Amino acid sequence: MQLRYLWALLVGLTESKSNSEFEFYPYRYFAAEGFLPGFNFPRLPVRAYIPTKDGGEFISRPRTVALREFAPSNIVYYEGSKFMVAKTKVPVSGIDSQYKRVSICFNCGYFHEGDFRDTCENCGARIKDDRYQNIAKLTRVLPMETAIARRRERITCDEEERLKYGYNVTTHFRYASRKQESATVQTAEGTPLLRLTCGATAKIWRINRGLKKNIDERGFKLDTKTGFWGDPRNEQATDSLHTEVNLMVDDTCNILVVEPLSVPAENREAFIATLQYTLETAIQAVYKLEADELDSERLGEDKYLLFWEAAEGGAGVLSQLLEKPEAFQKIAAAALDICHFKQPKESCVQACYECLLSYRNQFDHALIDRHLIKPLLDQLPVSTVVGNFEGKSCEERYQQLLQQTDPNSNFERVVLQEIYQRGYKLPDAAQELISEANCKPDFLYKTDAAIAIFCDGSVHDSPDKRRQDQIERDNLRYNAGYTVLTLRHDEDWGAKLSILASL
Numbered sequence: 001m002q003l004r005y006l007w008a009l010l011v012g013l014t015e016s017k018s019n020s021e022f023e024f025y026p027y028r029y030f031a032a033e034g035f036l037p038g039f040n041f042p043r044l045p046v047r048a049y050i051p052t053k054d055g056g057e058f059i060s061r062p063r064t065v066a067l068r069e070f071a072p073s074n075i076v077y078y079e080g081s082k083f084m085v086a087k088t089k090v091p092v093s094g095i096d097s098q099y100k101r102v103s104i105c106f107n108c109g110y111f112h113e114g115d116f117r118d119t120c121e122n123c124g125a126r127i128k129d130d131r132y133q134n135i136a137k138l139t140r141v142l143p144m145e146t147a148i149a150r151r152r153e154r155i156t157c158d159e160e161e162r163l164k165y166g167y168n169v170t171t172h173f174r175y176a177s178r179k180q181e182s183a184t185v186q187t188a189e190g191t192p193l194l195r196l197t198c199g200a201t202a203k204i205w206r207i208n209r210g211l212k213k214n215i216d217e218r219g220f221k222l223d224t225k226t227g228f229w230g231d232p233r234n235e236q237a238t239d240s241l242h243t244e245v246n247l248m249v250d251d252t253c254n255i256l257v258v259e260p261l262s263v264p265a266e267n268r269e270a271f272i273a274t275l276q277y278t279l280e281t282a283i284q285a286v287y288k289l290e291a292d293e294l295d296s297e298r299l300g301e302d303k304y305l306l307f308w309e310a311a312e313g314g315a316g317v318l319s320q321l322l323e324k325p326e327a328f329q330k331i332a333a334a335a336l337d338i339c340h341f342k343q344p345k346e347s348c349v350q351a352c353y354e355c356l357l358s359y360r361n362q363f364d365h366a367l368i369d370r371h372l373i374k375p376l377l378d379q380l381p382v383s384t385v386v387g388n389f390e391g392k393s394c395e396e397r398y399q400q401l402l403q404q405t406d407p408n409s410n411f412e413r414v415v416l417q418e419i420y421q422r423g424y425k426l427p428d429a430a431q432e433l434i435s436e437a438n439c440k441p442d443f444l445y446k447t448d449a450a451i452a453i454f455c456d457g458s459v460h461d462s463p464d465k466r467r468q469d470q471i472e473r474d475n476l477r478y479n480a481g482y483t484v485l486t487l488r489h490d491e492d493w494g495a496k497l498s499i500l501a502s503l
């Protein structure tokens with residue numbers, strides 16, 4: 001409640017439009033100091049300062065949009081005038097202190113910060129530049145700060161030409177520790193089709209590596225003293241002029257990494273691009289998401305697809321794809337329908353705006369061909385999602401846990417059924433002894449978060465039993481470090497269960 005109050009207060013404060021915001025922006029300040037968790041709070045936008053007759057205005061954009069829109073020398077249109085992004089805000093501690101050193105694995109897209117690494121923590125591959133000569137180990141990666149624009153009446157042909165091809169932006173991710181789960185989508189005969197890895201509250205990063213047109217010049221030039229982005233007129237100042245500066249934004253969200261296990265040798269890029277937009281559109285259709293709530297990217301030189309819930313807080317649909325054995329059957333039905341394989345559409349050759357094409361994927365239009373993925377889609381309607389816990393499906397795990405419950409406690413089974421039906425992650429164990437506390441919680445989550453669930457039926461109502469329960473549960477909490485969730489049969493226990501939604 002207090003946090004919510006704080007939040008409302010801060011959001012209220014940030015709505016004021018005074019110029020003093022530039023010096024002190026409370027919400028940003030608290031976030032920077034680590035008082036606000038990044039997740040389940042509105043993501044901080046990036047702002048640009050636009051000089052106007054009466055002092056100036058701030059405009060803000062979501063971070064991933066700002067990475068391009070407020071990038072060096074981009075043109076911003078505001079109230080009928082043209083402005084060019086000229087500089088970045090220089091923090092009191094200086095630009096040098098802000099640089100991150102990152103190692104990117106181009107085999108899987110994994111992001112590592114800090115000292116350079118030679119191998120990837122996620123897939124074990126050697127860390128090296130990709131086939132487009134994008135650098136894997138970067139020393140000057142600057143988290144995006146407030147941009148400052150200058151009025152520009154005329155844009156030269158040269159500038160326009162450079163901007164036309166846009167920026168070279170790469171996407172990377174990292175799982176939160178103990179927050180990843182994997183499963184395989186397999187055919188009725190057991191042939192694996194897709195490997196799925198889901199990461200809750202994972203982080204994604206996007207790096208703007210400079211203008212695409214400037215192939216011979218990587219990153220941006222930045223005068224670290226003034227914050228001015230490279231401009232031929234400023235380039236005499238050698239000491240403070242840095243080259244190869246990359247801009248970065250990050251985000252926390254639920255992600256799903258999909259690896260197709262049998263990709264045709266020919267047309268690999270077209271196959272994976274088509275699969276990307278088909279799955280994205282089908283997931284949106286099945287889970288009734290808006291187009292901007294789910295985003296995707298191809299990673300690792302066409303080996304993997306990364307999907308992420310772009311909406312604030314996330315709708316939690318990606319993890320559901322791993323929980324239900326028949327999850328991909330529904331996705332396949334929607335995909336076959338979207339790609340006109342149920343109701344043929346003569347006029348659609350490779351793809352059209354009714355099926356897979358959209359304004360957002362226009363750069364990939366030449367690659368998208370619905371026929372390439374038909375053989376895969378045809379296998380999915382009878383597929384099952386097999387969780388990688390001891391090779392058992394979610395349904396099998398549920399049955400196994402049901403059998404492990406105390407035969408005298410019907411309430412335990414009611415609770416388990418509720419967890420299963422809500423699509424929450426199933427417990428890792430039932431009635432397992434925790435020796436540090438000398439007790440057996442009814443259900444345990446061990447891998448994601450240490451949570452012990454007790455389902456107290458009427459036998460727990462007596463004062464003696466209550467005292468004993470209290471001692472055991474305190475031991476579990478303080479000696480074994482578990483979060484204890486006690487559900488009493490005579491209370492609204494269903495509401496308490498919702499803490500499992502984030503697992």
Ligand SMILES: [Zn+2]
Nearest residue numbers: 105108120123
């Ligand atoms: Zn890797």
Ligand SMILES: [Zn+2]
Nearest residue numbers: 348351352355
């Ligand atoms: Zn079509």
